[in-house]
Amino acid sequence: MTDKAYTRPDLTLTLDEDGVIQKVVTAESLAREPLDQWRGRRWGETIDPAIDSLTLKKIEDVRLRGDPSCFQVRQRFPSGLELPMEYTTFSLGEAGFIAIGRNLEAISELQARLQLAQEARERDYWKMREIETRYRTLFDATTEAVALVNVPDLRVVEANFRAAKDLYLSPGAPFLPQLSQRDRRALDQLLEKTREQGRAPGIVIQPTPSAGLWSLRASLMNAEASAVFICQLTPMREADNASHASGVSIASFIDRLPEGFVVIDCDGIVRAANGAFLDLVQLGAEVAAIGSKLTRWLSSPGADANVVMALIRKHGDLRRFQTRIDGELGQSTPVEITAVGDDADAPNYFGLLVRDIRHASGQPSREVADRGLSIEALDNRTLEAIVRMSTEAIERKAILAALEQCNSNRTAAARQLGLSRQGLHAKLKKYGLERK
Template identity: 80%
Template sequence: MTEKLYTRPDLTLTLDEDGVIQKVVTAESLAREPLDQWRGRRWGETIEPAIGNAVLKKIEDGRSRGDPSCFEVRQRFPSGLELPMEYTTFSFGKGGFIAIGRNLEAISELRARLQLAQEARERDYWKMREIETRYRTLFDATTEAVALVNVSDLKVIEANFRAARNLYLSPGEPFLPQLSDRDRRALAELFEKARAQGRAPGIVIQPTPSAGLWSLRASLMNAENGPVFICQLTPLREPDHSGDQKGVSFASLIERLPEGFVVVDRDGLVRAANGAFLDLVQVGAETAVTDRKLTRWLSSPGVDANVVMSLIRKHGDLRRFQTRIDGELGQSTLVEITAAGDDAEQPNYFGLLIRDVSHAARPGTAETSEDLSFEPLDDRTLEAIVRMSTEVIERKAIQQALDQCDGNRTAAARQLGLSRQSLHAKLKRYGLERK
C-alpha cells in the first residue's frame, strides 16, 4: 500500500452509526464556512454527487470489520464551494465513526503541473535525440579526425573513423601518447587555454612518429558526465611517396587486392575493409560496415567470427579456414579465411583475408558451412591441426544438439553423451552460454 503523508486534516467529521453528522472540526482554510448547518444532516446529502453504493459498502465494511477505509468524493459546502476531498474513516463500533478529510485541490493542481512538466521533458528529450542524431552524423561524416577527450584524465571518450584509423585513437586510451616532449608541452598549453577561454588557437604537432605534421584545434564542451575537449586534427599535407621507392602505400595495395580483406578489433567490430570484402557482403560503401560486428555476415554456428578470433588468439594465426559469408541481399558465398592478429600474445586487431572459393567447389559436393576443412597439414604440427579441427567440430556439434533440443541443456547433454556439468563447461568455453 502506498504510504500517504498527512499534515493537519482540513475537515474532521464525527458521525453516528447511521451516517448523521454530530460534530465538525475544520482547518483555518475552511473556517469561514458555516459548517454548523451540517449537524443533524446525513453526510451523503453534503456530497455531490451523493455517496454511491461502492462508497457506502466501503464504509459499512470498515464499520463491521473495524478497518479504516479510504475514498475520494466531491464535497459541497454551505457557501456553494465544491472541493475534491479524500476521506479516511475509522469505526467506533456501534458508537459511529469518524471521517478525516483532506483537500485534494492543491494535489490536483500539482498533478496537472507535473503532467505539463512531464510533457515538456519529453519534448526536450526528443529535441536532444534529434540534436544527438545530427551530431552523430556530422561526427562520422567529417573528413577530419575528431576525438572527444575527458578533461580530468585526458583519455579518449570517443573517436570517429578517421581518428581511429589514422591516429589509432580508441575509447579509454590516453590521447596521443606518442607525442614528443616538445609537442606534449604545446598540447598541455593548448588544453589550458581551452579550459580557461572555451577554445584555443590551433597548434602543429606530430601525433605519431610516422603520421607527419597535423594541425590540432581544441574547444571545451559541457557534456552529461562533465566537461570534455573536442579535438579536431587535420593533416597539413598528405604523404607523398612518389619519389621514394620505400614509400609503399599499403592502403592502396590492400584496396586493390582481388580477395576480401577486413580488419576487426578485439570486440569483433569492423575497422577497415577493402572493396572485395564489400562485394562479398553486398554493400556499396566502407562506412556501411565500419563499427559493425563481423558476426553480421560471418555467423554460422561453430564457424562464426568469434571462433575465428578465438583460434587466432590460441594458435597465433589461422590458415585456409572454410566457412560461409552471408551478404546483405541474401547471397551466401563459400569462402576460405586466412587470418592473423597484430600481436602474437595479446592481439588487439585481427586482419582477415577472405577468399571466394565457391567456384572451386567440386561438382556434386554440397557447399555448406559444415565443410569445415583445413588444407592438409600446412606448416603446423599434426597435434595443432587436430586440436583446431576438434574444437570447431565439437562446438558445432554442441550447437546442433541445442538447436534440436530447443535449448534444453539436459536433453542436449544426454544426446551428446555428456553430463550436464560437462556440457555447461563446454558452453562456457565456446561462448555459447547466452545462445
C-alpha cells in the same frame, strides 16, 4: 507540536444510525463555513451527486453494519465551495458513526504540479534526444577527424569515423601515441594553453609515421564527468595513396580486391577493411568493423588472430595460413591468410590478405579430399586444422559415394547418410557439390 497540528482533521462529522448529521467540528481552514446548516440533513445530500456506487455502498455499510472504511469524495459546502475530501469512518454502535475528513486540495495541487513537472521533464528529454541525434549526425558526417580527449589522462573518449580510420583513434586508447618528441612537446604546449584559455592556435604535426602532416586545433569543453578537449585534425594534403610516377591509386585496388584485406594494430583491433573482408564477416559497412578485435571473427583454437600476429612477429611475414572466419550471421568460411607487418622487427600494424579457399582454383581442401591426405598438403597447419581437414575429406567422399549409389536422388542419399534433406543440402553447399 508540529506533528499534532499536521494530523488534526479538517472536518469531523457525528452522524446517527440513519446517516443524519448531528454534530460538525471543523478546523480553522473551514471556520468561515456555516456548517451548522448541515445539522439534521443526511450526509449524502452534502456530497457531489457524481459520487460512485462503490462509495455509496461503503457509506451504507458503515451505517447498517458498522464496518470501518476509507474513501474519497467531493464535498460541497454551504458557501458553494467544493473540496476533494478523504473520509475515514468509525462505528459508534447504536449511537451512529463518526466520519473524519481531511482536505485533499493541497495533495491534488501537488499531484497536478508533479504531473506538469513530469510532462516538462519528458519534453526536455526528447529535446535532448533530438540534440544528441543532431550532434551524432554532425560528428560522424564531418570530413575532419574529430576526437574528444579526456583532460586528466589524455585518453580518447570518442572518435568519429575519419579519426578511427585514418589515425587509428578509438575510445579508451591514448591520444596520438606515435608522435615524435618534437610533435609531443608541441601538443603538450597546445593543450596547456587550451586548458588555460579554452582555445589555442592550431599546430602542424605528424600523427603517425605514415600519416603525413596534419593541422591540429583544440578547444576545451566542460562535460558532466570531467573536462574534455575537442581535437580537430585536418590533413595538410589529402592523401591519395597514389604512386607519383604512375598516378595509380593503390587504395582503389585494395577496395575492389576480390580477396579480403584488413589492417589491424598490435592489439588486434581492426583499423581498415575492404569490401571482400566485410562480406566474409557478414557486415554491411566498414564503420561496423573498425574498433572491433579481429578475434571476434578469427577465433579458431590454435589458429586465431593472436596466433597470426605471433607468427608475423617471429618470422616477419605469414604465407598461406589456413583457418576459419566466423561471420556475424553464423556463416563459417575456410580461409587462407597471407600477412605482413609494417615493420620487420617490431610491427605496430599488420596487413592481412584473407582468401576464401572455397572459391579458389585448385582448392587445397578439395584436392586433399580427392587425392587423399599427404604430408605436403599439411605443412604449416595446426593439429586442429589437420583433424578438421581429415574429417571434411572423409565426409565429402561419403556424400559423393551415397549420391552415386542413389543415382543422385538426394532424398534417398540423405536417408542413407542419416541426415535430413536440409542437412544434406547444407553439406552439399559447404563442399561445392550443389550440382552433383
